Amino acid sequence: xxxxxxxxxxxxxxxxxxxxxxxxxxxxxxxxxxxxxxxxxxxxxxxxxxxxxxxxxxxxxxxxxxxxxxxxxxxxxxxxxxxxxxxxxxxxxxxxxxxxxxxxxxxxxxxxxxxxxxxxxxxxxxxxxxxxxxxxxxxxxxxxxxxxxxxxxxxxxxxxxxxxxxxxxxxxxxxxxxxxxxxxxxxxxxxxxxxxxxxxxxxxxxxxxxxxxxxxxxxxxxxxxxxxxxxxxxxxxxxxxxxxxxxxxxxxxxxxxxxxxxxxxxxxxxxxxxxxx
Numbered sequence: 001x002x003x004x005x006x007x008x009x010x011x012x013x014x015x016x017x018x019x020x021x022x023x024x025x026x027x028x029x030x031x032x033x034x035x036x037x038x039x040x041x042x043x044x045x046x047x048x049x050x051x052x053x054x055x056x057x058x059x060x061x062x063x064x065x066x067x068x069x070x071x072x073x074x075x076x077x078x079x080x081x082x083x084x085x086x087x088x089x090x091x092x093x094x095x096x097x098x099x100x101x102x103x104x105x106x107x108x109x110x111x112x113x114x115x116x117x118x119x120x121x122x123x124x125x126x127x128x129x130x131x132x133x134x135x136x137x138x139x140x141x142x143x144x145x146x147x148x149x150x151x152x153x154x155x156x157x158x159x160x161x162x163x164x165x166x167x168x169x170x171x172x173x174x175x176x177x178x179x180x181x182x183x184x185x186x187x188x189x190x191x192x193x194x195x196x197x198x199x200x201x202x203x204x205x206x207x208x209x210x211x212x213x214x215x216x217x218x219x220x221x222x223x224x225x226x227x228x229x230x231x232x233x234x235x236x237x238x239x240x241x242x243x244x245x246x247x248x249x250x251x252x253x254x255x256x257x258x259x260x261x262x263x264x265x266x267x268x269x270x271x272x273x274x275x276x277x
Contacts, residue, residue, distance in 0.1 A: 037254010114202030
């Protein structure tokens with residue numbers, strides 16, 4: 001299936017930058033085409049735990065002390081799960097609704113037990129920052145910070161296994177860039193990691209931002225999108241699928257069943273006069 005452009009103005013999110021390089025075709029259908037594939041359980045579990053954390057910190061900021069109401073946190077998490085899965089969801093072979101909700105409950109407990117005791121009450125949570133960009137499609141870089149303290153920003157990450165901080169450098173550098181562009185000096189980037197193994201655990205990891213890498217990736221993305229706007233070649237030759245991507249599977253990609261790199265291009269976007277496969 002071809003990428004059909006249905007947007008006039010686009011905001012780049014910090015979480016979407018590396019996705020452009022993982023599979024530009026998936027990125028194009030999502031952000032230029034405005035399509036939404038069916039959600040997957042792993043992402044929805046993470047979103048639910050984020051909601052639990054936001055609930056706790058919001059109450060703590062208002063009360064000016066740590067207020068750990070696990071019941072309220074888990075209620076918020078379940079509501080988030082229900083909202084994320086109301087239109088359907090894909091599971092891996094080992095997931096189902098019951099196991100997913102159990103992971104959400106245990107993951108919330110791990111955050112409270114392993115991260116909260118070593119974390120100060122933030123100055124703000126779920127805080128949105130934006131910087132304008134001049135591009136044919138992209139009008140801004142914008143993102144929402146999970147946690148901002150005094151010179152510190154932190155992002156909650158959930159995964160089946162410990163991934164370390166290095167894999168999040170580009171996204172977290174983007175958050176630092178956004179915060180500082182909006183008047184907040186940031187000296188520390190943290191990952192608040194929840195590993196959803198049989199008995200989940202939490203850890204706080206510090207990472208070193210890489211501004212040069214962040215700018216290179218964003219600027220190259222913008223240059224590529226300028227080529228798309230100029231229509232110099234079929235869009236799928238510019239925003240190519242990546243069938244070797246680690247998450248190239250029906251469980252993780254809502255476009256897998258209609259991806260030309262997986263299913264073959266049954267609806268070619270251009271007729272070539274020279275011999276091609």
